[in-house]
Amino acid sequence: MVTSPTVNSEALRRAPATGTALQARKKRPFLLDLYSTSVGKKYAMAISGIAMMGFVLFHMIGNLKMFLGAEALDHYAEFLQVLLYPILPKNVMLWILRGGLISMLLLHLHAAWSLTQLNRHARPVKYQSARDYQVAKFASRTMRWTGIIVLAYLVWHLLDFTFGTVNAVGTDGTFVRGEVYNNVVRSLDRPVVAAFYVIANILLGIHLFHGAWSIFQSLGWNNPRFNNWRRGFATGFATIIVVGNVSFPIAVIAGIVK
Amino acid sequence: MSHLKNLTLKVWRQSGPADAGRFETHEVAEISDEASFLELLDVLNEQLISENKEAVVFDHDCREGICGTCSLMINGVAHGPQRATTTCQLHMRSFKSNDTIVVEPWRAAAFPIIKDLMVDRSPFDRIIESGGYITAVTGGAPDGNLIAVPKPVSDAAMDSAQCIGCGACVAACPNGAASLFTGAKIAHLNRLPQGQPERYQRTEAMVEKMDEYFGSCTNHGECSAACPKEISVDVIALMNKDYRASKFKSRKEISRD
Numbered sequence: 001m002v003t004s005p006t007v008n009s010e011a012l013r014r015a016p017a018t019g020t021a022l023q024a025r026k027k028r029p030f031l032l033d034l035y036s037t038s039v040g041k042k043y044a045m046a047i048s049g050i051a052m053m054g055f056v057l058f059h060m061i062g063n064l065k066m067f068l069g070a071e072a073l074d075h076y077a078e079f080l081q082v083l084l085y086p087i088l089p090k091n092v093m094l095w096i097l098r099g100g101l102i103s104m105l106l107l108h109l110h111a112a113w114s115l116t117q118l119n120r121h122a123r124p125v126k127y128q129s130a131r132d133y134q135v136a137k138f139a140s141r142t143m144r145w146t147g148i149i150v151l152a153y154l155v156w157h158l159l160d161f162t163f164g165t166v167n168a169v170g171t172d173g174t175f176v177r178g179e180v181y182n183n184v185v186r187s188l189d190r191p192v193v194a195a196f197y198v199i200a201n202i203l204l205g206i207h208l209f210h211g212a213w214s215i216f217q218s219l220g221w222n223n224p225r226f227n228n229w230r231r232g233f234a235t236g237f238a239t240i241i242v243v244g245n246v247s248f249p250i251a252v253i254a255g256i257v258k
Numbered sequence: 259m260s261h262l263k264n265l266t267l268k269v270w271r272q273s274g275p276a277d278a279g280r281f282e283t284h285e286v287a288e289i290s291d292e293a294s295f296l297e298l299l300d301v302l303n304e305q306l307i308s309e310n311k312e313a314v315v316f317d318h319d320c321r322e323g324i325c326g327t328c329s330l331m332i333n334g335v336a337h338g339p340q341r342a343t344t345t346c347q348l349h350m351r352s353f354k355s356n357d358t359i360v361v362e363p364w365r366a367a368a369f370p371i372i373k374d375l376m377v378d379r380s381p382f383d384r385i386i387e388s389g390g391y392i393t394a395v396t397g398g399a400p401d402g403n404l405i406a407v408p409k410p411v412s413d414a415a416m417d418s419a420q421c422i423g424c425g426a427c428v429a430a431c432p433n434g435a436a437s438l439f440t441g442a443k444i445a446h447l448n449r450l451p452q453g454q455p456e457r458y459q460r461t462e463a464m465v466e467k468m469d470e471y472f473g474s475c476t477n478h479g480e481c482s483a484a485c486p487k488e489i490s491v492d493v494i495a496l497m498n499k500d501y502r503a504s505k506f507k508s509r510k511e512i513s514r515d
Contacts, residue, residue: 030505038435038474039465039501115474122367122434122473128270128281129360132334134483136432140476214477220499222492 038118041111046218048108049211053237055101056204060244066257070181077180109151116144139210146207153200160187188252197249205242212237261288262350266358267302269314275370281360291351295338296321296328298350299361315374323347323486326422329429330375331362336426336484344424344486364429368436368471379425381471385440386423388467389460392452405451418445420487430484433473438481440468441493448500458504465501 034040062080065073083093133141159166161183164175173186188194212234216222251257265286272279286302293301296318303313319327328345332338338348353359361375369377407415419442427438444461447453453460475494482491 034502034505037466037501038469039498040505042474042498043502115476118469119433119435119473119476122471123365124367125365127331127334127362127365128279129268129331129362130334131432133432133478134335134430134480136478136480140478141432143476210477217475217477217491217495218498220495220497220502222495222499227492 035111038115041115042218044107044111045115046215048104048111049215051100051104052108053208053212056208056241057237060241063248064244066181066184066248067251070179073181073184074179077178112144112147137210139206140214143207143210146203150200150204150207153196153204156196160193184248185252185258188249191253194249194253198246201242201245204245205238208238208241209234260291262291262353262357263288263355265289265298265353265355267298268358268360269302269375270362271314271374272363272371274373279371289350291349293350294321294346295330295332295348295350296346315372315376317376318346321346324422326424329364329377329379329425331364331429333360336364336430337424337486341483342486342488344422347486364425366425366428366434366472368434369425369428377425379423382423382425382436382439384471385436385464385467386443388463389443389447390456390463392447392460393455394452407451411449415446415449418442418449418489418493421446421485421489422487424486426484426486427481427489428472430480431473431475432478432480433476435475435481436468436472437475437494437497438485438489438491440464441491441495441497442489444497444500445493448496458500458507461497461500462504465497465504 028036035044062076063073065076080094081091083097085093139146156166161167161180164177164183167175167183167187170190171186173182175183175186188197213230216230248257267284267286268281269284270279271282284302284305286298286305289298289301296316299314299316306313317327317329319325321328323344323346326344328337330337330345332345332348337343337345338352340348340352363369363371363375364377364379368381369379371377421439421442423439425439428434428436431437444464448457448461477491477494479491482489
């Protein structure tokens with residue numbers, strides 16, 4: 001074997017084998033301990049992903065109310081404010097849910113960012129010839145991009161329908177808090193905005209197509225009895241979300257919702 | 259038997275770990291389609307030696323697909339175009355006359371290039387070491403079947419035990435992760451009764467050792483596609499599950515699994 005004194009390789013400078021798995025345990029709270037590792041961060045990705053998938057699903061189902069007319073959608077929006085009322089004061093449950101979602105989003109972002117850093121460091125010198133990927137799908141290889149674009153879309157979406165700052169730009173109306181239906185129609189009547197919503201939701205679907213499958217692996221939910229269903233679940237979930245969400249801008253542009 | 263003619267080889271040359279390295283182009287005029295890929299490199303090296311040039315350094319040992327020493331990224335695929343095959347068992351019939359073949363070493367921070375196509379894969383040894391021992395009765399050889407293992411369980415353990423530690427999973431992974439290797443080594447023992455006493459200590463230690471060197475799994479599945487032993491990504495799920503258990507389980511409760 002070719003060795004020179006300059007070879008800075010593990011084989012030459014390693015310490016003797018310990019030969020034992022019994023090491024002094026770190027005394028950190030176990031959740032922090034888990035999160036400090038790549039496997040733990042994948043758990044964080046998966047769990048926060050499930051929480052946001054739940055949100056995305058119910059958000060889409062709730063928005064289907066717009067096909068029943070302005071009253072139905074606006075009433076649904078009011079209902080969200082009085083969740084668990086009168087056990088809790090108005091808006092409290094809504095803010096608990098929002099707080100949970102915001103923390104899940106932050107957790108998802110932090111885990112994604114730190115795992116990406118880890119992965120970059122794991123291969124500082126790229127392959128100098130073209131890679132020929134065998135099975136990695138477009139969805140799995142673009143998770144970071146689809147994720148970032150969906151995040152940008154989320155910011156726009158909040159400015160559009162929650163804060164109203166960009167809702168009425170370029171239209172002759174104004175954003176009115178509580179008039180959900182009118183706000184939706186006013187915003188999505190702009191073809192460029194409608195196109196943006198369609199594209200962003202397709203990218204969300206691509207993100208979910210890989211993410212919803214990946215969850216099972218990351219959480220160690222692997223069983224020959226249901227493994228064949230995991231791909232189907234992810235495809236089905238992504239399809240339902242995309243079809244539902246894309247139907248709204250299309251319905252507005254087509255004049256079905258007006 | 260037929261022969262391939264006019265092969266162009268673009269081979270990675272790097273004089274040492276600190277060298278930047280570059281591709282070098284060489285021609286091989288003729289080779290039998292029954293030659294293995296490593297024999298192609300042998301032919302090239304004899305050519306180079308006769309021209310008074312330095313031979314290409316590459317790892318090889320058993321040349322029968324079981325030792326895990328050979329590596330090579332061939333045309334952007336770990337171990338070349340044929341599935342479930344190590345580079346030494348890849349034959350020239352997988353290529354055509356006049357082909358240009360690009361040969362590159364594994365690339366990962368944990369696998370520094372020693373020279374040309376040879377990399378140092380010893381972080382795999384560190385992972386294995388951190389797994390430590392299993393408690394087993396020593397002394398005379400135990401009777402066969404003294405410990406009953408259901409057939410599907412022993413089959414699954416043997417599937418994981420097939421891992422030869424070649425590093426193709428790391429090489430193929432877009433993230434440079436060693437989850438398939440570590441998962442295979444963990445699944446190999448964790449599935450068997452003999453592996454139970456140290457199951458969670460071992461999993462915890464091996465995963466944390468893996469983290470010191472490698473990237474993280476994003477479930478692309480490239481590792482399994484590149485694996486010469488076709489180890490399934492199921493072992494990664496088992497690793498994740500057992501790693502979580504290692505953090506949550508109380509030692510006393512382990513038997514309740």
